[in-house]
Amino acid sequence: MFEEAAEVADSYRGDKRITKSKTNLKKALFELLAEKEWGKISVQDITQRANLNRTTFYQHYQDKYDLLHQNMRDMFEVMKEDIFSPLDIDCSGEKPEAYWYVLRFYQHLQQNCDDFAIIINRRYELNIKELLNDFWNDSFLTGIKKTAAADTNRSVPLDIQRRFVISAFAGTAAWWLENGMPYPPELMAESLIKMIQKN
Incomplete structure (x- = not known):
């Protein structure tokens, strides 16, 4: 449901690639939270799990805390x-x-x-x-x-x-x-x- 709402919001802005990247980063974050302690999760862990590069991550978020709080x-x-x-x-x-x-x-x-x-x-x-x-x-x-x-x-x-x-x-x-x-x-x-x- 959250992913669908995010996709609708971003589609109005005309960039579904942004939606897909954010959705993948959110999914990666929660998968990692289910596996390991928050303090041991790095931006590199998140981007690797999401199959994205760090540049893409920093286009949307300042750090992992920003990713968590925005989501x-x-x-x-x-x-x-x-x-x-x-x-x-x-x-x-x-x-x-x-x-x-x-x-x-x-x-x-x-x-x-x-x-x-x-x-x-x-x-x-x-x-x-x-x-x-x-x-x-x-x-x-x-x-x-x-x-x-x-x-x-x-x-x-x-x-x-x-x-x-x-x-x-x-x-x-x-x-x-x-x-x-x-x-x-x-x-x-x-x-x-x-x-x-x-x-």
Whole structure:
């Protein structure tokens, strides 16, 4: 899904070679992350795995950190678009509106589980706390705007609500991926909505 989104974006700029190079570099990066420590991965390792030269790499990225961060930002942006796109008529009924956004979140994780599992498992080593925080904060605020249910308790300050919800979602998603997705997305969404509404 990420590769398709990147290809569409770059095709509008008229250079599919750029898309292919970036896709190959991203694929090489995540393959290497599954095999070895971040500190032992070099730009040369990445370009060799991607079958590209270093000149091509430096045309797009400053270093391996830039490659990682740009790809993560793109992945998170695609995820947010996937989660918060307008709901269709099939999402109406007894389920609260927030359920469908949470369901999309887990469905997206499931469809892209290999890359997101690497990010979650290596999050401390990769030092991506700021990127993850930005994603969760943006998603929370978008969710507030999208659902009336998210604005139910005015007596609790918004920053406390945000911290509670983010901690619940981030921790549960990490657990779910690290344990091989033991429950389907539908059950995860329903369970989280029930617990948050109860609290």
